[in-house]
Amino acid sequence: xxxxxxxxxxxxxxxxxxxxxxxxxxxxxxxxxxxxxxxxxxxxxxxxxxxxxxxxxxxxxxxxxxxxxxxxxxxx
Amino acid sequence: xxxxxxxxxxxxxxxxxxxxxxxxxxxxxxxxxxxxxxxxxxxxxxxxxxxxxxxxxxxxxxxxxxxxxxxxxxxxxxxxxxxxxxxxxxxxxxxxxxxxxxxxxxxxxxxxxxxxxxxxxxxxxxxxxxxxxxxxxxxxxxxxxxxxxxxxxxxxxxxxxxxxxxxxxxxxxxxxxxxxxxxxxxxxxxxxxxxxxxxxxxxxxxxxxxxxxxxxxxxxxxxxxxxxxxxxxxxxxxxxxxxxxxxxxxxxxxxxxxxxxxxxxxxxxxxxxxxxxxxxxxxxxxxxxxxxxxxxxxxxxxxxxxxxxxxxxxxxxxxxxxxxxxxxxx
Numbered sequence: 001x002x003x004x005x006x007x008x009x010x011x012x013x014x015x016x017x018x019x020x021x022x023x024x025x026x027x028x029x030x031x032x033x034x035x036x037x038x039x040x041x042x043x044x045x046x047x048x049x050x051x052x053x054x055x056x057x058x059x060x061x062x063x064x065x066x067x068x069x070x071x072x073x074x075x076x
Numbered sequence: 077x078x079x080x081x082x083x084x085x086x087x088x089x090x091x092x093x094x095x096x097x098x099x100x101x102x103x104x105x106x107x108x109x110x111x112x113x114x115x116x117x118x119x120x121x122x123x124x125x126x127x128x129x130x131x132x133x134x135x136x137x138x139x140x141x142x143x144x145x146x147x148x149x150x151x152x153x154x155x156x157x158x159x160x161x162x163x164x165x166x167x168x169x170x171x172x173x174x175x176x177x178x179x180x181x182x183x184x185x186x187x188x189x190x191x192x193x194x195x196x197x198x199x200x201x202x203x204x205x206x207x208x209x210x211x212x213x214x215x216x217x218x219x220x221x222x223x224x225x226x227x228x229x230x231x232x233x234x235x236x237x238x239x240x241x242x243x244x245x246x247x248x249x250x251x252x253x254x255x256x257x258x259x260x261x262x263x264x265x266x267x268x269x270x271x272x273x274x275x276x277x278x279x280x281x282x283x284x285x286x287x288x289x290x291x292x293x294x295x296x297x298x299x300x301x302x303x304x305x306x307x308x309x310x311x312x313x314x315x316x317x318x319x320x321x322x323x324x325x326x327x328x329x330x331x332x333x334x335x336x337x338x339x340x341x342x343x344x345x346x347x348x349x350x351x352x353x354x355x356x357x358x359x360x361x362x363x364x365x366x367x368x369x370x371x372x373x374x375x376x377x378x379x380x381x382x383x384x385x386x387x388x389x390x391x392x393x394x395x396x397x398x399x400x401x402x403x404x405x406x
Binding site for chain 1: 394
């Protein structure tokens with residue numbers, strides 16, 4: 001079980017690095033203009049929605065990964 | 077850089093010795109008033125006093141005040157106030173058992189000083205890919221960060237010495253990461269957390285003479301979260317904390333709700349005849365890090381603790397590697 005735990009930690013780390021990359025690539029250049037005072041709110045709102053979606057996807061992947069790694073380990 | 081060495085040394089000495097000398101007096105004080113709980117993982121009827129939070133917060137405040145004399149930085153005030161609010165919240169929970177939602181919601185208040193003192197940034201930095209500017213979203217991250225780090229450290233406080241030992245490894249990893257990123261002032265401000273944890277570990281390690289309680293664990297976690305925000309190392313801090321994050325993640329994904337551990341009926345772990353820890357087959361019990369460690373067979377409390385420390389060292393190394401990667405951009 002120890003090896004699986006280290007593997008899960010490493011997988012989480014990779015997911016954080018990759019997830020961060022996607023976040024920077026998608027959210028970094030995103031900029032909405034033409035709505036005057038609402039630009040900042042719109043920008044932040046859209047960025048928040050994308051970030052939340054990415055976090056949910058991240059948790060789902062992690063959940064699948066957890067089931068795969070640990071079910072396999074417990075069965076063996 | 078050299079002018080930072082003296083404040084760093086003095087604050088670390090103050091942090092360590094405040095907790096080192098205060099905790100035995102606190103233990104005697106708590107014993108006199110019979111503020112003790114049963115150590116459930118011991119064969120004999122062993123009672124251990126709690127909470128150790130007062131000596132932990134005293135060490136943090138004393139050492140950070142020393143640093144404030146040298147630096148007069150708002151970041152130090154933010155750390156002191158945030159940690160103190162977390163301590164008060166934990167102390168309330170130590171004295172009166174509150175519902176599962178109390179700590180996460182109340183800890184949001186602890187993050188407000190960081191906002192009010194204007195010590196935060198609006199950029200979130202990622203290893204390899206650079207940073208992203210999220211002014212409003214970042215406020216949400218601050219409000220979430222302190223409750224998450226506070227409760228995460230609290231959730232791993234399940235065996236003798238684990239919370240303080242884990243905090244030593246995670247906080248020193250974070251300090252090293254801050255030095256690598258050349259954020260020297262914040263690195264020095266973060267050092268007392270490691271030294272406070274180190275001094276407390278002397279009394280918390282197996283067999284524990286004192287438990288940190290919610291007041292101790294929340295204080296350590298909140299200070300860690302505040303350092304992560306003020307040092308702009310949120311992601312690196314999360315990486316160093318991964319074993320505790322896994323514990324919370326496993327717990328929440330198995331229980332599917334926020335619940336106080338005292339309210340759970342199913343037991344994730346039981347004892348063998350020789351009082352080793354053993355994972356149960358109880359489907360109503362939460363999946364936890366300790367339960368997973370024990371899935372391959374019974375282990376002593378000490379052995380489980382050492383496996384958690386090995387996981388913490390591994391994630392600490394990943395955090396340090398991530399700090400090196402943050403300096404590089406692809």
